[in-house]
Amino acid sequence: MRNSDSEQGLSSQALRKQIRRYILYCTVSLLMLITIISVLIPVISFLSASALLLPVNPYDRAKAIATDYVPFVEYTNYLPYKLSKIMEWKQFDSLLNLTNSPTRDSLVNLYKDHQLTLTTNIPKLQVGNVSVLVLTTGGSSDCNETTIFARTVSQMDLIRENIVKQHSNEMREVHASGEINKVFKTRKISVLTHIDGGHTIRDSLEVLQYYYTAGARIMTLASQKCPNKFIQSSNYKTIGGYTNGVSTPGKRIIIGMNKLGMVIDLAHCTESAITSALSVSFAPVIISSTGSKYLSSHEDNLSDEVLLLIKENQGLVIISQNPLQLSNKERLQFNKFKADNSTTPEEATMKMIKWEISSSSSRASVDDIVEHIDYVKTITNSCEYVGIGQGFENPNQPFTTSGAESSANHMTIAAALIQKGYDDTCVKNIMGLNFLRVLAKVEGVAKSIVSSA
Known part of the structure; x- marks a missing residue:
């Protein structure tokens, strides 16, 4: 018990x-x-409402995205060329004093002088939330191979000594995609060097290597003003030596840029040259200063077929802010104006000057820029192959588009995309992520070529 x-x-x-x-x-x-x-x-709650943390107003939303989420890229700003010309032209003021009977040459000089007025400065870059500034060297009408090299090198030195070093509190020169996000976090502007026109390398891989070593990371193969012997320009189609738009030396230049990790810019090329170059390059390419040929038949704009080839290449088209390139109406009116022989040559030249230096002459607007962006997006069915941020100070493009007259207006374009219904991911890609993707991919291709050699 x-x-x-x-x-x-x-x-x-x-x-x-x-x-x-x-x-x-x-x-x-x-x-x-x-x-x-x-x-x-x-x-x-934070993750689900993170998009709601951005402002509702499209302009403020664009600025918030560019400030906190993605570096905004301004591509091909010709500031080095403008500064170099200002330094050279000691008699700037006296050239403005015209006689009662001006000659054609004096009027042309006046026009050139007016083009030396700068639209780029630190405050405007900051208002436009620019965090990557691609500065262009070699951009001029100087097609002499013996002098253009010295000019290009001089402008590269000017970038380093007169722009970046003198504004070290706001700018830093970079040479690789990995550096850009680090600089972005410091709220400084990353400066990349771009070479305008393959004629500047004098058909030499050694000169190309020199430019790369000196800091250049992008080169436009063709030029608005100067032809070369290795790729066909949309403005110069009669130079010999091309096979489907790219010569044998041209193919070597393209492969050489792939090996170095330099971004190839195919702006101002014929479509046959673009197609041929894409078949040669192992890396994605950029086509800057362009638009849809369907919307505007400018010679530098692209057909739907080429836009799809850029998508296949995983490259990028950057929409021009040249009103003559955006609008058929604007270009046709300007061409009609140029053909008007009812006045003396001197009077016609003066009219041309007034037309070209007056922003009020522009009828193309931000809406036209957005229309071209939207067209590329529609054709490629993606936001990953189109960009904005086409730069300023171009001596060959003295025109401005209404609402996009300087670097300070970039957020206006981004806001217009948001207003049109573009989501934040699309806007981030178009602002800068597409460019950074191409730059990183080009660097990756160069490393893979070196490692497999």
Whole structure:
């Protein structure tokens, strides 16, 4: 009987211990669950509402994206050329004093002088939220191979000494995609060097290597003003030596740029040259200063077929801000104006000057820029192959588009995209992520070529 009572007591004691353990287990589990929920709820709320943290106003939303989420890229700003000309032209003021009977040459000089007025400065870059500034060297009408090299090198030195170093609190020169995000976090502007026109390398891989070593990371193969012997320009189609738009030396230049990790810009090329170059290059390319040929039949704009080839190449087209390139109406009116022979040559030249230096002459607007962007997006069915941010100070493009007259207006274009219904991911890609993707991919191709050699 005692054994039975003892066994029953032990059994009750074991049961109580088991119940206490169960209660303790439940209590700990409940506390852990409460802790996890208390952590997850704000995280989930933050993630689900992160888009709502951005302002509702399209302009403010664009600025917030460019300030906190993605570096905004302004491509091909010709500031080095403009500064170099200002330094050279000591008699700037005296050239403005015209006689009562101006000659054609004096009027042309006046026009050139007016083009030396700068639209680029630090405050405007900051208002436009520019965090990557691609500065262009070699951009001029100087097609002399013996002098253009010295000019290009001089402008590269000017970038380093007169632009970046003198504005070190706001700018930093970069040479690789990995550096850009680091500089972006410091709120400084990354400066990349771009070479305008393959004629500047004098058909030499050694000169190309020199430019790369000196800091250049992008080169436009063709030029608006100067032909070369290795790729056919849309403005110069009669130079010999081309096979489907790219000569044998041209193919060597393209492969040489792939090996170095330099971005190839196919702006101002014929479509046959673009197609041929794409078949040669192992890396994605950029086509800057362009638009849809369907919307505007400018010689530098692209057909739907080429836009799809750029998508296949994983490259990027950057929409021009040249009103003559954006609008058929604007270009036709300007061409008609040029053909007007009802006045003397001097009077016609003066009219041309007034037309070209007056922003009020422009009828193309931000809406036209957005229309070209939207067309590329529609044809490629993606936001990954189109960009904005075409730069300023171009001596060959003195025109401005209404609402996009300087670097300060970039957010106006981005805001117009948001207003049109573009989501934040699309806007980020178009602002700069597409450019950074191409730059990183080009660097990756160069490393793979070196490692496999």
